[in-house]
Amino acid sequence: MPARAEIMGWRRETRSRLIEARLALPVDERARRAARALAALADAVDLARFATVGLYWPFRGEIDPRPLARSLIESGTRVGLPVVVERNAPVAFREWAPDVPMTRGVWNIPIPDGTPTVHPACLVVPLVGFDAMGYRLGYGGGYYDRTLAARRPRPWAIGLGLDLGRLDTIHPLDHDVPMDGIVTESGAVRHDRAVPDRLEAEPEVGFASPACLLPEVGLDDPGPWR
Numbered sequence: 001m002p003a004r005a006e007i008m009g010w011r012r013e014t015r016s017r018l019i020e021a022r023l024a025l026p027v028d029e030r031a032r033r034a035a036r037a038l039a040a041l042a043d044a045v046d047l048a049r050f051a052t053v054g055l056y057w058p059f060r061g062e063i064d065p066r067p068l069a070r071s072l073i074e075s076g077t078r079v080g081l082p083v084v085v086e087r088n089a090p091v092a093f094r095e096w097a098p099d100v101p102m103t104r105g106v107w108n109i110p111i112p113d114g115t116p117t118v119h120p121a122c123l124v125v126p127l128v129g130f131d132a133m134g135y136r137l138g139y140g141g142g143y144y145d146r147t148l149a150a151r152r153p154r155p156w157a158i159g160l161g162l163d164l165g166r167l168d169t170i171h172p173l174d175h176d177v178p179m180d181g182i183v184t185e186s187g188a189v190r191h192d193r194a195v196p197d198r199l200e201a202e203p204e205v206g207f208a209s210p211a212c213l214l215p216e217v218g219l220d221d222p223g224p225w226r
């Protein structure tokens with residue numbers, strides 16, 4: 001098992017290699033793969049059963065989930081987008097709809113301006129990379145890890161990305177929170193866990209943030225799968 005410093009260095013290189021590879025795809029090829037991944041998501045996962053779902057504003061070649069956002073809103077599910085309100089802390093989710101005013105957050109990513117904070121019971125999480133155990137590589141801020149660590153029951157988390165992000169292992173560290181499933185253009189894979197960490201009473205995290213209770217997803221919640 002490599003040491004933490006080596007793992008973090010490997011992640012930095014792998015992250016930039018995978019983002020480059022994604023951005024190097026011809027636009028129409030990337031759009032075809034993204035459309036297949038979104039179709040696989042719709043086949044496998046019933047997001048409309050949740051009152052509120054967390055999506056994201058696409059950035060650096062991420063799959064564009066806005067068509068999904070619009071159809072969820074039409075069917076009565078609220079959509080939140082992540083907002084970095086504090087460095088090295090969980091993200092907040094702010095309600096989005098096609099007509100809400102937008103401003104720019106970290107990295108100039110568009111964020112809803114002045115809409116209510118929402119508490120999604122299920123997050124669709126953009127992937128840079130992912131591994132066979134459902135662990136995810138993101139942009140390196142640790143924002144999704146912190147967000148998933150701070151809430152009980154932990155929101156369901158479905159990683160959405162391209163097959164080119166597939167890795168054998170990301171060499172998971174203590175802070176890494178695995179996804180409940182991974183969806184790419186080649187389909188959906190569930191990662192059910194014997195001990196459901198999403199129900200642990202106390203977040204074991206290295207920062208002070210009150211656990212946010214999600215009344216919507218109780219102990220016997222059946223999850224997002226169809």
Ligand SMILES: Nc1nc2c(c(=O)[nH]1)N(C=O)[C@@H](CNc1ccc(C(=O)N[C@@H](CCC(=O)O)C(=O)O)cc1)CN2
Pocket residue numbers: 056057058059062082083084091106107109126138139140141142143144
């Ligand atoms: N579309 C989209 N929106 C998103 C995310 C995402 O992954 N995708 N995020 C999911 O996380 C959050 C933004 N993620 C961020 C991750 C890192 C840094 C950042 O400041 N990075 C440092 C270097 C990080 C490091 O290696 O230590 C920098 O750029 O200087 C900012 C935002 C919220 N919005």
Ligand SMILES: Nc1ncnc2c1ncn2[C@@H]1O[C@H](COP(=O)(O)OP(=O)(O)OP(=O)(O)O)[C@@H](O)[C@H]1O
Pocket residue numbers: 011136137138139140141142143144145146149175176205206207
């Ligand atoms: N719950 C937590 N408490 C404190 N620090 C954390 C927590 N989760 C992650 N971190 C820190 O954040 C950084 C995350 O690095 P990592 O490579 O896992 O990011 P990532 O998952 O790719 O990023 P992102 O989620 O922003 O896309 C590490 O330095 C890690 O120590």
